[in-house]
Amino acid sequence: MIQEKFLFPKLKADTFDEVVTYMGNEMNSKGYVNGLYVNAVIEREKKSPTGLQIGEHVIAIPHAEKDYVNKPLLSVATLKRPIKIYSMIQPEEELQTQLIFLMAVKEPDKQVQMLSKLMAVFQDEELLKELEEVISKEEMLNILKKTNLATVNEGGN
Amino acid sequence: MKEEIKLKKTLNVLSVCGSGTVTSSMVADKLKETLAEEHNISVTTTESRPTEALNLAQNGNFDFIINTSPLPKGEYGIPIINAAGLLTGFGEEEFFEEVLQTINDL
Numbered sequence: 241m242i243q244e245k246f247l248f249p250k251l252k253a254d255t256f257d258e259v260v261t262y263m264g265n266e267m268n269s270k271g272y273v274n275g276l277y278v279n280a281v282i283e284r285e286k287k288s289p290t291g292l293q294i295g296e297h298v299i300a301i302p303h304a305e306k307d308y309v310n311k312p313l314l315s316v317a318t319l320k321r322p323i324k325i326y327s328m329i330q331p332e333e334e335l336q337t338q339l340i341f342l343m344a345v346k347e348p349d350k351q352v353q354m355l356s357k358l359m360a361v362f363q364d365e366e367l368l369k370e371l372e373e374v375i376s377k378e379e380m381l382n383i384l385k386k387t388n389l390a391t392v393n394e395g396g397n
Numbered sequence: 398m399k400e401e402i403k404l405k406k407t408l409n410v411l412s413v414c415g416s417g418t419v420t421s422s423m424v425a426d427k428l429k430e431t432l433a434e435e436h437n438i439s440v441t442t443t444e445s446r447p448t449e450a451l452n453l454a455q456n457g458n459f460d461f462i463i464n465t466s467p468l469p470k471g472e473y474g475i476p477i478i479n480a481a482g483l484l485t486g487f488g489e490e491e492f493f494e495e496v497l498q499t500i501n502d503l
Contacts, residue, residue, distance in 0.1 A: 284416055287415065288414070288415020288447070289415075290415070292484060293485065294485050294486065294487070295487065301420075303419045305416050306418060328415065328420070328466060328481075328484075329467075329479075331466070331467065345418070345419045348419050348421075348423075348444070351422075352426050355423045356423070356426055356427065356430070359423050359427065359483075359484065362485070362486075363485065363486030
């Protein structure tokens with residue numbers, strides 16, 4: 241579910257599309273998602289944005305429908321500078337985020353364990369704070385390992 | 398007698414999010430788990446997109462709706478409970494209070 245090569249601390253990007261394209265292309269090059277995934281995520285975000293205000297933090301949890309996913313994966317990026325996104329709950333509300341959780345979910349109804357762990361990660365403000373501060377992939381992985389997400393293989397492979 | 402039937406009933410909940418899959422499954426699972434473990438209430442959920450919700454609500458056999466993305470305007474005919482709190486962790490308690498109140502009023 242989580243691999244060091246899909247963790248991107250302190251990424252430089254100006255827009256949401258840029259971030260998703262970068263992360264999604266990496267996922268595509270390793271076969272986790274198909275070639276239409278990036279576009280599907282970007283289009284989906286326009287219709288139903290995924291920005292979430294979690295206490296003092298703002299995260300984005302972009303994703304696409306399962307048709308574009310080959311193997312489940314969570315890719316995480318923190319950004320050098322915040323980018324503009326919109327709120328899932330109130331789509332007209334503009335938010336600034338530096339923390340992107342790009343999800344590739346294959347079978348949501350069968351990946352109950354993974355989804356509930358993901359939700360616990362999003363809600364953990366201490367963890368979000370730690371993620372925003374790290375500068376290496378290794379540190380990022382170590383933080384995420386504490387959540388057990390790294391060991392979840394449900395529905396995978 | 399009526400009470401007994403009510404308790405045995407499995408509730409049908411329509412869970413609505415932007416893509417009708419990922420986020421709605423997250424909140425649906427949390428709802429199912431919490432109601433089963435803490436209140437002994439059994440729930441089945443159906444996930445849908447906002448655009449499909451009105452038709453499903455009007456034609457399906459749902460007890461109430463939970464949603465993380467806004468729903469288009471319309472006569473849904475069943476209670477709608479905002480599940481944003483489940484997703485963000487802020488307002489989770491209030492969400493379950495509202496759910497339990499809704500179930501009581503069914």
